[in-house]
Amino acid sequence: MPTYHYRCKSCGYDFTEHQSFDDEPITVCPECHEQQVRKVFSAVPIEFKGSGFYRTDKK
Template identity: 50%
Template structure:
């Protein structure tokens, strides 16, 4: 299951939540109780595995 980061626009509370793709996004802040949550999107690290990704690789 993916981990989403939420931040409250009202109080600034930030937390992580495990959710499946099919679940609706959370709306209510667990800290202040207001319906002001937003998902935060962070950069994702990409790892390339295998040959062909480096300038010194040779095509066979």
């Protein structure tokens, strides 16, 4: 199950939730109970391992 990061625009509370793809996004803050919660998107880290990347590639 994917983990989603949420932040409340009203109080600034940050939290993460494990949700299925079929679940509705969370819209109500568990701290202040306002409907100001939005998903926080961030870059996914990519790590290339092994030989054959960049320096050893054929030109």
